[in-house]
Amino acid sequence: MMHSCRWSLLSLGVLGMGICTVPAHAAPPDTAPTALVTILEAIETASNEQDIESVMAFYADGFTNNDGFDRTTLQATLPQLWERYESLNYRVELQSWEEIDGNYVAETVTYIDGTQTTPRRINLESVIRSRQQFQGNQITSQEILSERNQxxxxxxxxxxxxxxxxxxxxxxxxxxxxxxxxxxxxxxxxxxxxxxxxxxxxxxxxxxxxxxxxxxxxxxxxxxxxxxxxxxxxxxxxxxxxxxxxxxxxxxxx
CATH class of the missing domain: 2.60.40.2410 (Uncharacterised protein PF12988, DUF3872)
Incomplete structure (x- = not known):
C-alpha cells in the first residue's frame, strides 16, 4: 500500500497555483492594492518559516475549500506534511484580483519545491493554481483550479x-x-x-x-x-x- 502524490494541501498554507489568463472582470497583478500584496507576502513568509500559528491567522474560522478541508483539518495536517521535508520552499505569484463588496478575490499560483531524505532522497516540485476569497485579511474560501505535482x-x-x-x-x-x-x-x-x-x-x-x-x-x-x-x-x-x-x-x- 502506498500513497499517491497528494500535495494540494501543501498549497493551502500558501494559496494555490498554475499559469492562467486574467478573468474578464479581474484586474492584472500589477494593479493590486498594497493591502492585498502585503497579505500574500505575509502568508508566503509564514509558510516558508513553517509557522503554523501565523499561517492560520490568515484563515477565517469558517474557511472552506473545494476538496473538503476546513480550518481545523488544515491546522492539524499542515505540520504533519512539513515534518516530511528537510527543506520546503514556497513562492506565491498573484495572477489577478478583483474587489467585491469591499473584499478581495485573488487568483494565485504557488510554486513549491522540497527535499525529503528519509527513508530515501525524494524531490518535490509542485505548481498549483487557486482562487481565494478574502474578508478583511483572512481567507474565507478557496477553490483549487489546477495542479501538477512531481x-x-x-x-x-x-x-x-x-x-x-x-x-x-x-x-x-x-x-x-x-x-x-x-x-x-x-x-x-x-x-x-x-x-x-x-x-x-x-x-x-x-x-x-x-x-x-x-x-x-x-x-x-x-x-x-x-x-x-x-x-x-x-x-x-x-x-x-x-x-x-x-x-x-x-x-x-x-
Whole structure:
C-alpha cells in the first residue's frame, strides 16, 4: 500500500497555483492594492518559516475549500506534511484580483519545491493554481483550479511528458499518458496509474499500486470520469533501476 502524490494541501498554507489568463472582470497583478500584496507576502513568509500559528491567522474560522478541508483539518495536517521535508520552499505569484463588496478575490499560483531524505532522497516540485476569497485579511474560501505535482528520486529528474486534459464532462472517457523521454536501452521500466478523489478523506486513504512491466517507454491508460461533477487526482508511477518518479495532475469533471 502506498500513497499517491497528494500535495494540494501543501498549497493551502500558501494559496494555490498554475499559469492562467486574467478573468474578464479581474484586474492584472500589477494593479493590486498594497493591502492585498502585503497579505500574500505575509502568508508566503509564514509558510516558508513553517509557522503554523501565523499561517492560520490568515484563515477565517469558517474557511472552506473545494476538496473538503476546513480550518481545523488544515491546522492539524499542515505540520504533519512539513515534518516530511528537510527543506520546503514556497513562492506565491498573484495572477489577478478583483474587489467585491469591499473584499478581495485573488487568483494565485504557488510554486513549491522540497527535499525529503528519509527513508530515501525524494524531490518535490509542485505548481498549483487557486482562487481565494478574502474578508478583511483572512481567507474565507478557496477553490483549487489546477495542479501538477512531481516526486522524483533523481537529480535532475527523468523527463516525463504528461498528456491529460484539464477537464472532462461527467461519464466521459479520458486518456492519461506519461511518456519517458530518455531512451530506455536495456533497462526495464515498471509503472502503475490510478485516479482517486481529492477530498480530505481521500487524502489520508492509502491506495494499492500494482506495478506492471511496461513494454513501451511510458504509461498509456484510459479512464472513465464519474457520473457527477467532481475533481480527481490522476497519478502515474514510473520506476527504473536508477530511480522513480510520481506525477499527479488534477482532472476537473464538470
Amino acid at each position: 516526486l522524483s528520486s533523481e537529480t535532475p529528474p527523468q523527463e516525463v511528458v504528461v498528456i491529460l486534459p484539464e477537464r472532462v464532462a461527467p461519464s466521459e472517457s479520458y486518456g492519461f499518458d506519461a511518456i519517458v523521454q530518455e531512451p530506455l536501452g536495456e533497462r526495464y521500466l515498471l509503472g502503475a496509474a490510478l485516479d482517486e478523489g481529492t477530498t480530505a478523506e481521500d487524502f489520508f486513504t492509502p491506495r494499492p499500486l500494482d506495478l506492471e512491466l511496461l513494454s513501451a517507454g511510458g504509461l498509456f491508460k484510459v479512464g472513465d470520469a464519474p457520473k457527477d461533477a467532481d475533481n480527481l487526482w490522476v497519478s502515474g508511477l514510473l520506476v527504473r533501476e536508477d530511480g522513480l518518479v510520481v506525477i499527479t495532475r488534477r482532472l476537473r469533471v464538470e
